[in-house]
Amino acid sequence: MIPLLRSAATLLAATLLLASPAQAAPAYSHDFQWDVGAAAPYGWSAGTIQSAPNPDYGGWRRFLGEFVNQEVTLSLNDLAPHAFVQVDFDLYLIRSWDGESTEYGKDYFGFRAGDSQLFRETFSNGGAMQTYCGSACVTGQSVYAPMTGAAERYSLGYGFDNWLPESPKHGTSEVMDSVYRFSFTFAHAASNLELGFFAQGLQANWVAREGGGYWDESWGLDNVSVHLLPVPEPQTWALLLAGLALAFAARRRVGTDF
Structure with a gap:
């Protein structure tokens, strides 16, 4: 040069x-190892917490969820002066997300800040393609292999049972889960902010099993943090x-x- x-x-x-974000001031952080609470100035619209069933975690990999076709919001009030907001979170996609499948999908996850939708893509844990590509995007390509861009695959311990109803019941259990890590930075200066995390198109089927059951397709959040970036x-x-x-x-x- x-x-x-x-x-x-x-x-x-x-x-x-x-x-740089090194000057960012932390406004909120939660890894869901304890209850979320609803005390002002911060509040979640849902408070269900689960533990990932992988026995290697010993019950300590807890997260907010499970959810199906719904929006979960985080309200932040009385924020300090700032010009931008950085939001980081882990997304857990559980069991048979069908991505771009026209038979069982399409299965979307999205994120909004206030009235602005910042993200909405399809995801697949199975055989269907998906639109999310992470850092592997290719010009002119619109769909990608299942779990493209995932930070973890098959790590949470969730299984999907492909059981046949004929007596005696028989079938297979297939591991199906993935973890994605996201970071969004956007202009924002107001003292209040509502963040929305949502899924659309999921098969909200409750699969009954002896001693309990599970959702066919669900999702959760972990390691959510919000930082305020100052005016330069x-x-x-x-x-x-x-x-x-x-x-x-x-x-x-x-x-x-x-």
Whole structure:
């Protein structure tokens, strides 16, 4: 890299460092190892907590759920002054999510902040394709293999029984679950914020079993955190503008191969 370009890159990197999420102020965090509660200024619309059945966790991998075709909201009030919000969470997809299947789907998960829908994609734990691609997106490709972009596969310990009704009952049990990790950053400055997590198109079938039962398709949340990102200081804006000006000048001197 020529010296002028190197200087521009260094200045831009410094600007990004000054405005990075390292300055973010934590507003909310919960790993659901205890009850969520409903005390102001924060509150969930649902408080059901489950433990992932994988015996390796010893009952300690707890999460908010299970849910089916519904929206679960987190209300945040009296927030400190800020310009942006960063929301991070783990999504647990449990059992037979059918993705793009036209016979049993389509199975969507989505996320909104206030009135703005930030995310809505199909997911598959089985044989159907899905629209979510994570970091594996390909230009011109609209559907992807099941569990594309998942951080974990078959780790929670949930099984789906393919039992035949004929006597004596017989069949197989297939492990079906996946975990996705998401991070969203968006402009927001109000003192109140409602976050919505929702699923659509699921087969909300309760599968009865001796001693209990389970939902055919369900989901849950874990490790939810909200950080407030401040308004950049005036000197940060000045540094950013200087960096952009230097980068533009360098580009004009050496052409468009930047």
